[in-house]
Amino acid sequence: MKTTYRLLIFLGFLSIGISSTLMAQERPAFLTVTTAHWNMEYENFSMDEWKAVEKEYFDKVTSKNEFIVSSLVLIHYFTADNSEIKFVTGYSSWENIEKAQERSNELAKQAWPDEKARDAFFKKQSAYYSDMHSDEIYSTLDGAKVLTEKPTEPMVYYVRISHRAFPEDGTTEEIQALRKEYKENVIDKNKYLNAYYPSRHAWGSDGRDFIEAFVVGSLGDLELSMKENQKLIKDHWPDQAKADAFFDKLGKYDTGWHGDFIYRHVPELSK
Numbered sequence: 001m002k003t004t005y006r007l008l009i010f011l012g013f014l015s016i017g018i019s020s021t022l023m024a025q026e027r028p029a030f031l032t033v034t035t036a037h038w039n040m041e042y043e044n045f046s047m048d049e050w051k052a053v054e055k056e057y058f059d060k061v062t063s064k065n066e067f068i069v070s071s072l073v074l075i076h077y078f079t080a081d082n083s084e085i086k087f088v089t090g091y092s093s094w095e096n097i098e099k100a101q102e103r104s105n106e107l108a109k110q111a112w113p114d115e116k117a118r119d120a121f122f123k124k125q126s127a128y129y130s131d132m133h134s135d136e137i138y139s140t141l142d143g144a145k146v147l148t149e150k151p152t153e154p155m156v157y158y159v160r161i162s163h164r165a166f167p168e169d170g171t172t173e174e175i176q177a178l179r180k181e182y183k184e185n186v187i188d189k190n191k192y193l194n195a196y197y198p199s200r201h202a203w204g205s206d207g208r209d210f211i212e213a214f215v216v217g218s219l220g221d222l223e224l225s226m227k228e229n230q231k232l233i234k235d236h237w238p239d240q241a242k243a244d245a246f247f248d249k250l251g252k253y254d255t256g257w258h259g260d261f262i263y264r265h266v267p268e269l270s271k
Contacts, residue, residue: 027146028069028090031138031199032097037083037130050128051268057125058269060111067091067100071271074157074263083130086263090140097137136204138211143183145196147215150270155194156216157263163208163255164200170253178250185236192216192225208255219262 039045054073062071070090076082091097112118187196195215201207216222237243 027144028092028140030091030094030097030202031140032089032091033136033138034087034089034133035135036085036087036133037081038085039128039130040083042127045128051266053121053125053128054266055268056121058271061104061107062269063271064107065100065103067096067103068271071269073266073269074159075266077156077264078262085129136209137202138199138204138209139202141198141200143179143187143196143198145183145187145193147195151265151267154264154267156218156222157265158214158216158222159261159263160212160214160258161261162210162212162258163206164210165253165255167252174249175253178246178253181246182250186229186232189232190225190228192221192228210254222262 058071062068068089069092070088072086072088074086074088076084089100091100108118108122112121183196187193193214193216195213197213197215199211201209214222214225216225233243237246
C-alpha cells in the first residue's frame with residue numbers, strides 16, 4: 001500500500017519534456033533552462049511593459065530562429081522564490097544549441113541594424129533582471145503527452161524534480177515497460193491533465209535529476225488530476241497485491257526525494 005500512495009503523491013514516475021506548449025510536431029531532443037530573477041530594485045517595473053519588450057524580441061528573433069524548436073517562459077506561482085523566471089528552449093540536437101545562439105545574434109543585428117538602437121533595446125530588456133542566473137541542459141524522454149493546440153491563456157505548470165536511483169538489478173527494458181504501462185493507463189487517460197513532459201539531466205549540477213512537467217488549466221484542475229490518478233490506478237490495478245508489486249518495482253528506480261514547483265506560462269512568448 002505505501003508504495004502505491006508514494007507514487008500517487010508524485011503523479012507517476014515516468015520517462016521535459018518540460019518541453020513547452022509543443023503540439024504534434026518536431027519535439028526537441030534537448031532543453032536549455034535558464035533561471036533568471038527579476039530586478040526587485042527596478043522602480044519603473046511594469047509586467048505589461050516587460051511582456052511587450054520580450055514579445056518584441058520573441059517576434060524578431062526567437063520565432064524566426066530555425067534552430068529553436070520550442071520556447072517557453074514560466075513565471076513564479078507557488079515556488080520558494082517569487083523573483084524566479086525560467087526560460088526554456090528546445091533544440092533538435094546538441095549542436096543546434098550553439099548554432100541557435102549564433103543565429104539569434106544574426107537575427108538581432110537584422111532586427112536592430114543600428115548598433116546604438118540595438119544596445120538601447122538590450123539595455124531596456126536587461127533592466128528587468130538581476131545579475132544572478134543559472135543554466136541547466138536536459139534531454140527529453142519518450143512518454144510525453146503533448147498539447148493538441150497552442151493555449152491562448154496562461155496554463156499552470158506543475159514541475160516535479162525527482163532523483164533517479166540506479167539499482168544493480170535494474171534494466172532499461174524493465175523501467176521502460178513499467179513507465180509505458182503507467183503512462184498508457186493513467187497519464188494518457190487523465191482528463192484533467194492537458195500535457196505531460198518528462199526529461200532528465202544532460203548537463204548541470206545534479207546528474208540524478210529527473211524532471212516532469214504536468215500541464216493543467218488551473219490549480220483546481222491540478223487537484224482534480226491527482227484524484228483522477230488515484231481512480232485510474234484503482235481501475236487498472238484493482239488487485240492491491242498486484243498494485244503493490246508494480247509500484248515496488250517502479251519505486252526502486254527512485255530515491256524517494258523530490259521537489260515541487262508550480263509556475264504559470266506566458267502564452268505570448270511560446271513557440
